[in-house]
Amino acid sequence: MSVPLLEQLIEAFRILPGVGQKTAQRMAYHVLERERAGGQRLARTLAEAIEKIGHCRACRDFSETEICGICASSGRDRQLLCVVETPADRWVIESATGYRGLYFILQGRLSPLDGIGPRELGLDLLASRLQEGEVTELIVATNSTVEGEATAHYLAQLARRHRIKPSRLAQGLPLGGELEYVDRGTLSHAFGMRSEMPD
Amino acid sequence: MSVPLLEQLIEAFRILPGVGQKTAQRMAYHVLERERAGGQRLARTLAEAIEKIGHCRACRDFSETEICGICASSGRDRQLLCVVETPADRWVIESATGYRGLYFILQGRLSPLDGIGPRELGLDLLASRLQEGEVTELIVATNSTVEGEATAHYLAQLARRHRIKPSRLAQGLPLGGELEYVDRGTLSHAFGMRSEMPD
Numbered sequence: 001m002s003v004p005l006l007e008q009l010i011e012a013f014r015i016l017p018g019v020g021q022k023t024a025q026r027m028a029y030h031v032l033e034r035e036r037a038g039g040q041r042l043a044r045t046l047a048e049a050i051e052k053i054g055h056c057r058a059c060r061d062f063s064e065t066e067i068c069g070i071c072a073s074s075g076r077d078r079q080l081l082c083v084v085e086t087p088a089d090r091w092v093i094e095s096a097t098g099y100r101g102l103y104f105i106l107q108g109r110l111s112p113l114d115g116i117g118p119r120e121l122g123l124d125l126l127a128s129r130l131q132e133g134e135v136t137e138l139i140v141a142t143n144s145t146v147e148g149e150a151t152a153h154y155l156a157q158l159a160r161r162h163r164i165k166p167s168r169l170a171q172g173l174p175l176g177g178e179l180e181y182v183d184r185g186t187l188s189h190a191f192g193m194r195s196e197m198p199d
Numbered sequence: 200m201s202v203p204l205l206e207q208l209i210e211a212f213r214i215l216p217g218v219g220q221k222t223a224q225r226m227a228y229h230v231l232e233r234e235r236a237g238g239q240r241l242a243r244t245l246a247e248a249i250e251k252i253g254h255c256r257a258c259r260d261f262s263e264t265e266i267c268g269i270c271a272s273s274g275r276d277r278q279l280l281c282v283v284e285t286p287a288d289r290w291v292i293e294s295a296t297g298y299r300g301l302y303f304i305l306q307g308r309l310s311p312l313d314g315i316g317p318r319e320l321g322l323d324l325l326a327s328r329l330q331e332g333e334v335t336e337l338i339v340a341t342n343s344t345v346e347g348e349a350t351a352h353y354l355a356q357l358a359r360r361h362r363i364k365p366s367r368l369a370q371g372l373p374l375g376g377e378l379e380y381v382d383r384g385t386l387s388h389a390f391g392m393r394s395e396m397p398d
Contacts, residue, residue, distance in 0.1 A: 040245075
């Protein structure tokens with residue numbers, strides 16, 4: 001006997017991040033009980049998105065077009081290039097800061113043990129971009145993790161080889177953070193990097 | 200300009216239970232980055248399930264066929280009928296107990312304020328089932344909530360009108376539970392319902 005469709009559906013939901021057997025079952029029941037129209041829309045949109053969304057040729061972000069909206073925009077400062085690990089990072093910088101330069105999305109971080117090297121992150125594309133000479137500052141916005149820092153170090157060297165100034169986001173206490181609850185590493189770093197207060 | 204497909208996809212994911220903006224975004228990125236094949240399978244299975252899965256005519260459970268596998272089985276005890284609120288409840292009883300009778304799924308609970316009355320729960324169907332005379336015990340397995348208890352009360356009256364014995368799952372301390380951590384209502388009930396220990 002073939003596997004019942006309901007079980008196939010529960011299994012299919014499990015590809016989603018953080019979704020185990022129990023949650024997948026709840027999702028399947030929920031859609032069938034109460035959200036059939038929404039479920040149809042999800043199925044249609046998902047299939048269409050997978051078919052049509054590729055990567056921008058310039059920045060490697062997700063894009064329906066060959067060049068994404070930000071890269072194609074005439075209103076951005078083309079001298080600034082901000083390198084991030086994922087499209088989600090690009091999204092959060094775009095929505096939280098007033099940054100008006102361009103981006104480059106690695107779609108990952110250097111991780112030799114997982115077989116992710118410079119080629120997988122499109123660093124040859126980044127190098128030829130830096131070679132063109134338009135970029136004057138490479139803003140390295142990889143995560144503050146071990147792998148993120150290693151990637152940042154590699155990117156800084158790459159930038160210097162092209163005589164471009166690399167910069168890194170400031171590290172320290174989060175705004176509104178209380179000393180008591182900040183981790184020791186961050187506190188120690190912030191203490192060491194203290195700066196004089198203006199009058 | 201039309202809404203970008205990526206934003207449509209994020210919005211579409213939000214119909215799933217417990218999925219807000221942030222989780223929906225993570226799901227969309229995850230599928231596009233790492234699970235395109237799984238995503239296509241999800242889209243296909245979801246569309247097919249919504250199209251083909253309806254309700255069993257006998258027990259109202261989800262079913263691809265007019266009569267579901269359990270109701271059609273010749274190996275079940277047709278004198279026992281267990282009434283549950285949802286397909287998930289049916290599933291957990293089926294997998295945790297050795298019950299070999301049949302089920303009836305309300306797909307909800309009595310809730311007059313939400314416009315859910317006997318008709319919405321298919322109680323006319325249940326009544327004609329009891330009328331047939333095959334069932335001798337109606338096992339009422341609705342939840343132990345206020346609405347579940349009200350529904351149980353209603354079902355017990357319905358059973359008695361057809362001269363059928365209604366029964367209810369035992370209530371008391373959970374197996375392995377510690378008195379200190381059990382809620383007061385359960386403890387008080389368990390205390391009052393104490394039974395003599397066998398020799």
